[in-house]
Amino acid sequence: MQTSEPSPQIAVSADDALAEQVKMLEGRIARLEAQMQQVREELPDNRVSIIVFSGDLDKVLPAFIIATGAAAMGMEVSLFFTFWGLNVLKKRRDLAGKGFLEKLFALMTPVGTEGLGVSKMNFFGIGAKMLRALMKSKQVASLEELVQMAKEMGVRIVACQMSMDVLGITKDELWDNIEVGGVASFLADATKSKITLFL
Amino acid sequence: MAMPFDKELDVRGAKCPVPVVKARQAVNELQVGQVLRVLATDPGSVNDFKGWAQVAKIVELVAQETETMDGQTVYVHYVKRIG
Numbered sequence: 001m002q003t004s005e006p007s008p009q010i011a012v013s014a015d016d017a018l019a020e021q022v023k024m025l026e027g028r029i030a031r032l033e034a035q036m037q038q039v040r041e042e043l044p045d046n047r048v049s050i051i052v053f054s055g056d057l058d059k060v061l062p063a064f065i066i067a068t069g070a071a072a073m074g075m076e077v078s079l080f081f082t083f084w085g086l087n088v089l090k091k092r093r094d095l096a097g098k099g100f101l102e103k104l105f106a107l108m109t110p111v112g113t114e115g116l117g118v119s120k121m122n123f124f125g126i127g128a129k130m131l132r133a134l135m136k137s138k139q140v141a142s143l144e145e146l147v148q149m150a151k152e153m154g155v156r157i158v159a160c161q162m163s164m165d166v167l168g169i170t171k172d173e174l175w176d177n178i179e180v181g182g183v184a185s186f187l188a189d190a191t192k193s194k195i196t197l198f199l
Numbered sequence: 200m201a202m203p204f205d206k207e208l209d210v211r212g213a214k215c216p217v218p219v220v221k222a223r224q225a226v227n228e229l230q231v232g233q234v235l236r237v238l239a240t241d242p243g244s245v246n247d248f249k250g251w252a253q254v255a256k257i258v259e260l261v262a263q264e265t266e267t268m269d270g271q272t273v274y275v276h277y278v279k280r281i282g
Contacts, residue, residue, distance in 0.1 A: 007265065024268070068216050069215075069219060072224075073250070073255050074223075074256060138214065139214055140214040141214065141216070141217050146216075149220050187250060
């Protein structure tokens with residue numbers, strides 16, 4: 001009897017088994033990588049999405065404070081302006097081409113940040129003036145300064161097309177270089193956001 | 200305690216969110232590794248700078264001090280650009 005080396009037959013099958021195992025592990029790694037990729041895609045971005053529904057000075061202010069603060073912290077920011085919030089974005093008021101009710105709405109709503117009232121104790125604009133005076137005396141940035149900062153920091157500003165249509169507001173009446181979109185453009189950003197707010 | 204810094208930002212008098220916003224803009228001008236010294240009078244800025252450094256990937260809060268300058272309490276923040 002000789003204590004022979006393992007027969008070639010066995011050696012080959014051991015190699016085969018190893019190759020089989022490597023192949024299986026490679027398959028598992030590929031599947032895990034694909035799953036990781038999927039999980040990564042579903043994770044929220046470092047984004048804040050805010051719906052600005054109100055056209056009140058005291059509600060638009062926090063929207064822009066959060067927007068500029070978040071942008072400063074390195075977050076992406078999207079602001080969606082709808083309904084009364086659209087007044088914030090107005091740069092002028094065009095009456096030509098508007099229907100009767102649209103004209104009334106246009107005349108009864110403020111144009112731009114400077115015309116905004118406060119949600120309580122407005123007293124035909126006196127309340128807003130008082131709030132602005134208080135903010136100025138305490139060296140708090142004005143809404144106009146915050147808007148300027150938000151623009152400089154690349155905050156995404158989207159006007160709601162449907163509200164614009166309802167109220168008869170045209171894109172020409174709104175700030176330059178803003179986007180127009182619908183619910184899907186808000187939801188697209190909101191699903192990728194860590195923070196969503198409605199103001 | 201004087202710490203070395205490369206640039207200074209004076210936001211004394213400014214209120215939330217201006218100190219953080221201006222600091223962020225100033226940090227953008229820095230090279231990685233450089234330090235910004237921020238002078239603020241807003242007491243809220245102490246926590247705001249901590250929160251900023253926690254969230255933002257590009258900054259590290261190196262130190263915070265409270266000093267009295269011209270009879271005013273000044274919160275001094277040292278922020279380093281790390282990314």
